[in-house]
Amino acid sequence: MPNKFIQRLNNPVLFRVFLLWKLPAAFFSGVRVREIDEQHCVVTVPYKWFSQNPFRSTYFACLAMAAEMSTGSLAMAHVYDRKPAVSMLVVKFEANYFKKATGRTRFECKDGALLLNAIEKAIATGEPQVCVTTSTGTSKQGDKVAECFITWSFKAKEAASRK
Numbered sequence: 001m002p003n004k005f006i007q008r009l010n011n012p013v014l015f016r017v018f019l020l021w022k023l024p025a026a027f028f029s030g031v032r033v034r035e036i037d038e039q040h041c042v043v044t045v046p047y048k049w050f051s052q053n054p055f056r057s058t059y060f061a062c063l064a065m066a067a068e069m070s071t072g073s074l075a076m077a078h079v080y081d082r083k084p085a086v087s088m089l090v091v092k093f094e095a096n097y098f099k100k101a102t103g104r105t106r107f108e109c110k111d112g113a114l115l116l117n118a119i120e121k122a123i124a125t126g127e128p129q130v131c132v133t134t135s136t137g138t139s140k141q142g143d144k145v146a147e148c149f150i151t152w153s154f155k156a157k158e159a160a161s162r163k
Contacts, residue, residue: 005080009033009073026069029062036073039112043070043135046104058101064093067135067148070109074133075152078116084158086119091130092151101137101145109135115152122154129154 008014010033019027029051035042045051045058045066053059068090079086111133118131130153137146 003038003077003080005077006036006038009036009077023065023069026065029065031062031066031069033069033073034106036077037112038074038077038116040108040110041070041073041112043067043073043107044104045101045107047102055100056102058105060095060097063097063101063105063107063137063146064095064148066105066107067095067109067137067146068093068150070107070135071111071115071133071150071152074109074112075115075119075154078112078119079154082119082123084123084156086122087155087157089153090150091153092132092149094149095146096148097146099139099143099145101139103140105137105139105145107135107137107146107148109133118152119154123156126156 030046033043043066045062047058051058051062075088115131118129122129130151132149132151135148139145
């Protein structure tokens with residue numbers, strides 16, 4: 001059975017409504033999910049007036065938004081409609097920047113299995129679990145622009161209410 005959350009992200013209208021409602025900064029910055037399945041996610045952010053910095057490149061916060069969305073979309077796909085429900089939260093963000101982002105930057109995360117394992121362990125043990133994901137940003141020419149490490153925390157909600 002196809003993942004309903006992934007189907008919704010792949011629908012351009014539903015995705016834009018979701019962004020405008022839940023992540024308006026990402027909507028106006030032009031952040032978009034380009035590819036997603038249960039194992040990987042590709043998100044892009046353009047270099048444009050709304051996402052630029054004074055140094056003629058994409059503002060680091062817009063790059064961070066796209067990197068986080070590439071990992072967060074995968075995580076949300078795995079927690080969507082879970083019983084028990086699972087909460088998720090970014091608890092740490094680290095980034096290394098290698099080159100100016102002067103065009104569309106593509107962030108890819110391939111940690112779907114890693115995220116799923118942490119979520120399932122959180123449900124099985126009733127204990128919060130953390131998972132460090134990697135999102136790599138590249139330019140249109142294939143040059144590495146940034147490498148971001150986003151640490152997610154997952155906690156089964158019903159397990160938390162039993163304490």
